[in-house]
Amino acid sequence: MSITATLIIQIIVFLLLVAFTMKFVWPPIANALDERAQKVADGLAAADKAKTELAAANQRVEQQLAETRNESAQRLADAESHARAIIEEAKARAAEEGNKIVAAARVEAEQQVIQAREALREQVAQLAVKGAEQILRKEVNPSVHSELLTRLKTEL
Template sequence: MDINATLIGEMLSFAILIWFSVQFIWPHINKAIEERQLKIAEGLDAAERARAELRDADSKVAAEIKVARQQAAEIIDRAQQQANQILDKARGDAIAEINRLKASAQDDIASMAQRAREELREKVGALAVQGATKIVQREIDPAAHKALLDQLATEI
């Protein structure tokens, strides 16, 4: 292998290329690589923070849901109590109304019974007077008297 001017020229130009690359190109490439590494690291940190915030938000949401369910249960209980109170009041009012109507009906029945007794007394009195009139107009005959009593009994 002969070392000639071409090989020395090539080695010299290769050395100049390496020196030029190390002095001017490599720092820019290295700087871009470092910036990229920083961006990736920041992205990973941001992702971790986002995961932590998501966990915190999930726990807050779970707590809020728990509170909302408790409030809903309390509202349902209060509504049930109010419904029961309204139902009890309506039941009490209905019983009071039934008792009032029952008392009114008993009063009506008592007054109708009293009127019926009075009418019956009047009719019995009138029939007794008629019967006495018929008995007095006829002779006192046991057979006739029995017939008149039977007739009065059928009329009563």
């Protein structure tokens, strides 16, 4: 056999092999490659979508954290102002109560002073009567001089 015939037979066998491969082998491989490319594209799209969703979720979380911080700061400020108001109210009540106690003590002290003066006047009047009685034993008559003794008591 000549080299030319061998070459022609090899070319024919090669062409049959290429035709067989293109008809039966190549379409499933191409389909598998296309499916794989589609899956990779879908996976990349899903990854991009997940990145976008993650960024949006992070933004929402930061926003909610900021709102929570502001809310807690506002509640803390409200609690502090409420505490100050309670303290001021308690101070005012204590001052009122203290003023009432001081006023009541002054009134009581004045009453005691008045009672002490009255008791002292009585004692002075009695001493004056006894002293005058001893000096003027004969002339002093309590029933006769009662008006004089009453006037003396009020003057003291």
